[in-house]
Amino acid sequence: MIIEFFRKLFVRKKKIDIKLLPSQGLFYKEDFEVTVRPASKKDIEDYEKNYVRDDVGVVIYYIKKIVEKNITLSKGYKYEDLKSIDVIFIFLEIVKLTKGRPINLVYFDKEQDKNEKIEFGVKNFNYFQLGELINYYDYKHRCFVVDGYKYTLPSIGVENSLTNFLIIKSAEENSGVYNSYFYDFTHFVGHKNHLKYNEIENLLQIFNFDMESQEIVKVKKIITMFAPIQRYSLIKDGKVVEMTSKINLEKIWR
Secondary structure (H helix, E strand, O other): OHHHHHHHHHOOOEEEOHHHOOOOOOOOOOOOOEEEOOOOHHHHHHHHHHOOOOOHHHHHHHHHHHHHHOEEEOOOOOHHHOEHHHHHHHHHHHHHHHHOOOOEEEEEEOOOOEEEEEEOOOOOEOOOOOHHHHHHEEOOOOEEEEOOEEEOOOEHHHHHHHHHHHHHHOOOOOHHHHHHOOOHHHHHOOOOOOOOHHHHHHHHHHHHHHOOHHHHHHHHHHHHHHHHHHOOEEEEOOEEEEOOOOOOHHHOOO
């Protein structure tokens, strides 16, 4: 405990510019700040020991643990307030700070007919260009207002609440019904960092049964409008490089 306290006190840290996160800081209040520090040896050992190559859920779980343990947020905020889309980006920033060197991705350049490298980071990150969508932005409430609906990106706390809810429901006899439900209501719960189970039940009822068809069409249109902000890709010489499967998360610390 004492060793860990002094490690956090004296280790090098890096303040993350929230405007350079995938969410571009659009859904955080202006006083929101996040600082990262290097992961400990034990953090890395736990990550590598528990890594399951074919189980994305397990991998994401340990990525989240690394992030939760190695960030400091401004006063009044906690880990659950982070937007879910930003977690992997922050994780990779922690990896870079820990290793003291950049993370490079290898991709195949069709024009050059050979493998090329591209560095992961803000310099090459392919940020979503809002264009005219900025006209829907509510600067006071840090959300987009479209057709009367307030759109935000879900927090990691809301995502975890929904995950835990579905784990519990999976043990029930009629668990199959939950496979076909609409769950993107998480984009319309404001800046909540937690949802109670009864709240989730109510939202499932509203968005799957109670809403009129034309309202469902509006909601799905809004989701589609902002879908690109949730994709991770890099850009080099005008060419988009998708990040899917290009980072070896199993050996990321080596």
